[in-house]
Amino acid sequence: MTGKVNPTVLISGAGIAGTTLAYWLARHGFRPTIVERAAGLRSSGNPVDVRGPAVAVAERMGVMPRLRQAGTQVAAMSFVNGRGRQVGRVNMRALRQAAGSQEVEVTRTDLATILYEASEDSAEILFGDTMTALRQDGDGVDVAFGKAAPRRFDLVIGADGLHSATRRLAFGPESRFVRHMGLYVATMPLDGPAGNETDVVLHNAPGRMVALHPVHGRALAAFIFRHPAVQDFNQSDLAQHKRILADAYAGDAWRVPELLNQVRAADDLWFDSVSQVRIGSWANGRVALLGDAASSVSLFGDGSTLAMAGAYTLAxxxxxxxxxPHSAFARYERRHRILVDPRQGNVATAAALMVPATRAGVIARNLATRLWPAAAAASWLRKRITPSRRLTPVTA
Incomplete structure (x- = not known):
């Protein structure tokens, strides 16, 4: 690629990492192309946080006002028992203010849409297609697609999530790098309001959590539960997902029976394992990984923040x-692992807080939410994302 003007980069995945990367690559003089398996934008409605280094990236992209407008406006988390009585509450708005945080919570769908609209003029986008083969040499990568004609690119970046096709083609089978963390998660939009428009309401049984999250006058139901890896798990089998969920929550109290009835009738249920990606190097020649494809991380919504920060650093x-590019990939990985590695160690802590394994653990967690000093909580909040290297000015 020596002396080449406007190098070409294929990005697999039109999600948060991929669109952010396309935006910044274009501004640095690269010619990005995005290939996306889906026919259009797709994303779960899960609420995610844009915090820490991602706030600076969003501000530089000029999208922070839109993100704040799309924010969920959640003020607190309330914990209820099987009869619906509140047994704990954490004032998240006060904690954010105490920590001086500029973070915003939005749905993943809103975040993906806003980033896509900011970047759509920066890249060629191939919807409804995917890579089927990669062959690289010292000067570039030959890519075969499911539908489009084969093409050659200077670089290929896999920003295609936990079940990355790029990682499979360039690094090896998923089983080598993806580790089940003992939990599954499912989310589902509900037809009506949440009932409480300011609080996320959570109910726990040992090893299980269900939450109702208010989002712009509607509700999102979320389920997180402890479960060993399902050996015949099929990512596309909706009927299987419904059976696993119904079996896991059978007999639970509060609004769980009502929600399970809605699960059985749902055609919009997102379901997957909580897993981590562990891979020795994020680059193989002219192919590199970004976002969850490189380092799926935690239960606290850090993935979107890390995807945006990583995309900026890589560009x-x-x-x-x-x-x-080989030196660039090495520097990107060295810088970004400073953010990622601490987060990959936090799944056990997150699970203990959100999904206590025992009844005694549920009681202790609920009690802690009432005794938790605000100053300690604010300190914890600040440490959820390790301070990043200062973002350097962007040049056109």
Whole structure:
């Protein structure tokens, strides 16, 4: 790629990481192309946080006002028992203010849409297609697609999530890198309001949590539960997902029976394992990984923040040495692992807080929410994302 003007980059995945990367690569003089398996934008409605380094990235992209307008406006988390009586509450708005946080919570759908609209003029986008083969040499990567004609690119970036096709093609089978963390998660939009328009309401039984999250006058139901890996798990089998969920929550109290009835009738249920990606290096020649494809992380919504921050860092490093992508990939990985590695160790802590395994654990967690000093909580909040290296000015 020595001396080449406007190097070409294929990005697999039109999600949060992929669209953010396309935006910044275009501004650094690269020519990005995005290939997306779905026929259009797709994303779960899960609420996610844009915090820490991602706030700076969003501000530089000019999308922070839109994100704040799309924010869920959640003020607190309320914990209820089987009869619906509140047994604990955490004032999240006060904690954010105490910590001086500029973070915003939005649905993943809103975040993906806003980032896509900011970047759609920056890249060629191939919807409804996917890579089927990669063959690289010292000068570029030959890519075969399911539908489009084969093409050659200078670089390929896999931003295609936990079940990354790029990682499978360039690094090896998923079973080598993806580790089940003992939990599954499901989310489902409900037809009506949540009932409480300011609080996320959570109910726990040992090893299980169900939550109702208010989102712009509607409700999102979320289920997180402890379960060993399902050996014949099929990511596309909705009927299987419904059976697993119904079996896991059978006999639970509060509004769980009502919600399970809605699960049985649902055609919009997102369901997957809580898993981590552990891979020795995020780059193989001219192919590199970004976001969950490289390092799926935690239960606290850090994935979106890390995807945006990682995309900015990767674009910055490629722009610094466009003739030496191997060094750029190494610097990107070295910088970004400072953020990612601590988060990958937090799944057990997150699970203990959100999905206590025993009845005694549920009681202790609920009690802690009433005794938790605000100052300690604010300190914890600040540490959820390790301070990042200062973002450097963006050059056109």
């Amino acid at each position: 910055e490093e490629l722009a610094a040495t466009p003739d030496d």
